[in-house]
Amino acid sequence: MSYTFNEKGGTNYGIKTFNQIFSPDRLVTTSANYWNPTLISGDTVLCKMQYTHASNVIDNYKLLTWYDFDQGGSVVYGAHWIGTGIYLCYCNESGGWGVSEFVCQPLLEDEPTPSPGARSIVQRATTGAEASQPMGIALEPASAKGDFATVAMMGVWPAKRFGTLTLDSAVYSRRDGTGLVTATQPASYASGAMSKALDINYPVVSNSESEEVNGALICIWGTAAEQW
């Protein structure tokens, strides 16, 4: 288990790319991102995010642990890759969301059905007020309301992008229900800034056919703007 295989950097599976671990085409045998190991709760891997920065290729690594949230009991939450700043969240959208889409945690007056338990209730922002309460990047797809999927609230992750980003200003969530990130703040300058772009052109795999859409590699909490 876990951290004992020193020839692989101290993890079970060594280094795998973000797409091998999370992209929608990772289980397709003909895909370049194919990776389908039999995982056991406690297994570990280093997730690699490679970006081009000032004409230099730089690798970023994130330690992930495969964790069975039900610990062998009835499947409620399932097993997921987790790590520092990654949380299992409740999908509050009937149509769900895709990988690398940005979700927010709006104020809700009523408890949704089915029950979210103690999990954060998140959805893609549809208003400026919702976008002003950013949560993070969805690492797994959700297909229906009540699904549980992991969301990253800190660190370096690929995000689907709208328009053009710059390298020295803050990134925000769109408020049109698309889950895209944008350079345009949702309401005022102070509201909803949650990251900074490290690579402003980082294609994101959007489906099992390996089709790509515009994206960026962003660092959540990589700016001071949310404090301004």
Place this chain on the structure above:
Amino acid sequence: MSYQALPYTYGARTEAQIDSISGMITGATVFNTTSQYMETYNGRVWMDERSVCFKVSSEPGTVVKGELLKTSSTGEVELAVSGSQAEREKFCGVATRASVGGFVPVAHCGKVKALAGGTIVRGRGVIIAGTSGRFDDTSSPSNGTLGMTLESGSSGVLLWIALQTIEISN
């Protein structure tokens, strides 16, 4: 349980010991007993969960541990200095090590050692100082505050701060 028992590639070592390691390969891991974070070698610098690797701009050229940094329009990092709202938006974090070969790991969150720009009192807000690369404290945290001071000390000393605490004012 003892961190010494964690079997990362290089086990558990002090930061000085880690910095003296040679021959490490990309993906090697070690537990830093000084910062108390697991670190991964990315082929250029040792990174931890708080950090992103940036290229240092030709000005200043090199960066020392604890300096506050901002990004330029090309994404390279420069020393942060107090200024306008737009300048504060460029802030990207604190160097967790001195730069190596023009690259530096930069913490964007968490507990980190930063260089004080003046006399610092524990429990106050952290702001970018007027001296390049340094931080100052404020007893009236408000817009533009980066985090909180975790210890007291004098100008030019590396002090613990917590970056990106809960938003203080809006």
